[in-house]
Amino acid sequence: MEKKVLSEQSLYYGDVAMPKGWDIDRDKLSQDILSYSFTNKEFPFSKTWDMLNTYIKDHVGVEHNINLVNKNSWGNMYKPGQLSKPILDVDPVDLRNSPDFTMLYGVNVNNCWIKIYYEDNRRKGRSWDMELVNNKFIIFPSTNMYVISNEQKDSLNFVQTITYEYI
Amino acid sequence: MAHFAKLGVNSKVIQVLTLDNKDMLNADGVEDESVGQQYLQLHNNWPAEMWIQTSYNTDKNQHNLGGTPLRGNYAGIGYIWDESNQIFWRPKPYPSWVKNTSDASWHSPIGDPPSLTSEQESENNAATHKWEYVWDEDAYQADNTTGWSLTNQLS
Numbered sequence: 001m002e003k004k005v006l007s008e009q010s011l012y013y014g015d016v017a018m019p020k021g022w023d024i025d026r027d028k029l030s031q032d033i034l035s036y037s038f039t040n041k042e043f044p045f046s047k048t049w050d051m052l053n054t055y056i057k058d059h060v061g062v063e064h065n066i067n068l069v070n071k072n073s074w075g076n077m078y079k080p081g082q083l084s085k086p087i088l089d090v091d092p093v094d095l096r097n098s099p100d101f102t103m104l105y106g107v108n109v110n111n112c113w114i115k116i117y118y119e120d121n122r123r124k125g126r127s128w129d130m131e132l133v134n135n136k137f138i139i140f141p142s143t144n145m146y147v148i149s150n151e152q153k154d155s156l157n158f159v160q161t162i163t164y165e166y167i
Numbered sequence: 168m169a170h171f172a173k174l175g176v177n178s179k180v181i182q183v184l185t186l187d188n189k190d191m192l193n194a195d196g197v198e199d200e201s202v203g204q205q206y207l208q209l210h211n212n213w214p215a216e217m218w219i220q221t222s223y224n225t226d227k228n229q230h231n232l233g234g235t236p237l238r239g240n241y242a243g244i245g246y247i248w249d250e251s252n253q254i255f256w257r258p259k260p261y262p263s264w265v266k267n268t269s270d271a272s273w274h275s276p277i278g279d280p281p282s283l284t285s286e287q288e289s290e291n292n293a294a295t296h297k298w299e300y301v302w303d304e305d306a307y308q309a310d311n312t313t314g315w316s317l318t319n320q321l322s
Contacts, residue, residue, distance in 0.1 A: 017176050019214050051212045058173070058181040062244050 009118055012064060013130065013138040016055055016105070024052050024135065029107045030158045033075030043074045053162055056103055056137060068164035071099040075107070078150040078157040086117075089142040089163050099142045099163035106132040107158040111151045116144050132159065139164075169198070171207055172242035172255065174217040180246040180255065183221065184211070219248055221255060228254075228271040239271030261304045263314075275302060280315040287317075297321045 016024055025048040036043050043049075057068045078084065090098035104114060112132045120126055130138060132148075140146070142163060150157040169191055173182040184207065191203030204215035211218075222230070222237035230236045239254030240246070246255045254271045264273040280300030283291070290296040297320040307314035 019176055019217055022212075022214055047212055054212065059175065062175070062179060062181045 009141050009144065011116070011128070011130075011138060011140045012060060013136065016052065016135050016137060018051070018055065022051070024048060024055075026107050026134065026158075029075065029160055033077055033107060033158045033160065036075050037077055049073070049160075052105060052160065056105075056139070056162065057164075060139065066101075067167050068101065069167055071163040071165055073160070073162045075158065075160045076148070078112070078148060078159070080150055080153045080155065082150045084148040086145050086147055088145045089161075100165045101139050101163065102142045102144075102146075103137055103139045103162045103164065104132060104148075105137045105160040105162070106134045107160050109134055109150075109157040109159065110155055112157045112159065113149045113151055114138060114146055115149070116140055116146045118144050168223075169203060170221050170223050170241070171203060171218045172221045172246070172248065173207075173211070173213055174219060174248050178248045178250070180242045180244055180248065183242055183244065219255075228269065239268075261302055261307075263304060263307050264302075275314055276307070277312065277314050295321075 018024060028046060028048045029052075032044050032046060032049070053070065053073075060066050060068055076084070089102045106112060109132055113129055114132050115127050115129050117125065117127045132138065148157075148159060169186045169188055171184055171186055172180045173184065175181045186203050186206065188198060190206045191198050191200065193199040193202050200220045201215070203220060204218045207213065207218045208215040219242070220237070221240075221242040223241050224231040224234065225236040225238065225241055228236050228239050239252075240257065242248070242255040243257070245258050247258070249256055252268050254268060256266065256271070257273065260273055261275075263276050265276055266272075267274045283298055283300075287296070287298040291298055299318055299320055300315040301318050302314055303316040304314070306316065
């Protein structure tokens with residue numbers, strides 16, 4: 001008996017393990033997310049953002065043989081106790097121009113949870129929860145809907161999102 | 168054109184970039200790896216000491232054009248940088264294989280495969296068969312005096 005996998009939904013997650021002295025400047029990203037949240041401008045390009053983005057692309061490439069190309073990027077901040085509305089990063093009527101993968105990075109977070117919804121054949125509406133901690137990332141297919149919750153009452157949570165397509 | 172391997176924190180090669188030779192000239196106009204490393208640090212936001220020059224024409228400690236080999240092998244993504252031996256190692260092909268620094272290659276623990284017989288060679292030449300010795304790690308783990316298995320790749 002043989003088996004053929006036609007499709008799979010894989011999540012990739014881990015720490016952004018930068019060389020010593022080259023850590024991601026998460027305060028800079030927090031400031032960029034803050035200013036981005038109050039303007040209609042595109043998310044600002046910065047050396048810090050580029051270091052994060054390059055790290056993700058390099059390491060997903062070398063560890064999982066997936067070549068990622070940037071689609072879009074933005075940042076969000078979540079108030080204490082806030083639960084985001086369900087987020088879907090693909091446009092169902094424009095899949096051609098939609099991303100393949102969504103990457104979430106914990107910029108400055110505390111008790112921040114990601115719930116990713118998926119379908120397992122006829123079993124719909126299943127979900128997988130993961131805590132997003134500082135300097136940790138998670139990548140998952142952009143076709144999966146997700147919500148982000150800030151489950152504490154004291155501070156804002158800052159989350160960086162970058163979407164990719166693979167070639 | 169010069170080539171530099173970008174190392175991850177575990178010494179694994181995560182990227183290989185080309186660099187214009189003029190970007191690695193020192194004050195005397197001589198190519199200098201450290202100048203290239205500084206250039207790459209500045210333009211790629213990755214520390215200079217984690218960029219290691221590699222030679223496109225070096226393979227198994229030989230230079231394809233008859234020059235001096237550099238660091239064992241041309242680095243590829245997933246290779247491991249060995250600082251002490253100054254060699255880029257290919258990923259280990261089998262758990263039991265061992266490094267040979269003289270040819271910068273992995274070798275089986277029981278040596279090279281036996282030679283093909285003249286009959287097998289002639290069948291290969293006639294393209295009726297494609298006899299090859301392939302490594303059988305399970306067989307080696309069961310009996311560490313065996314490991315090479317003669318296989319007809321056309322069957």
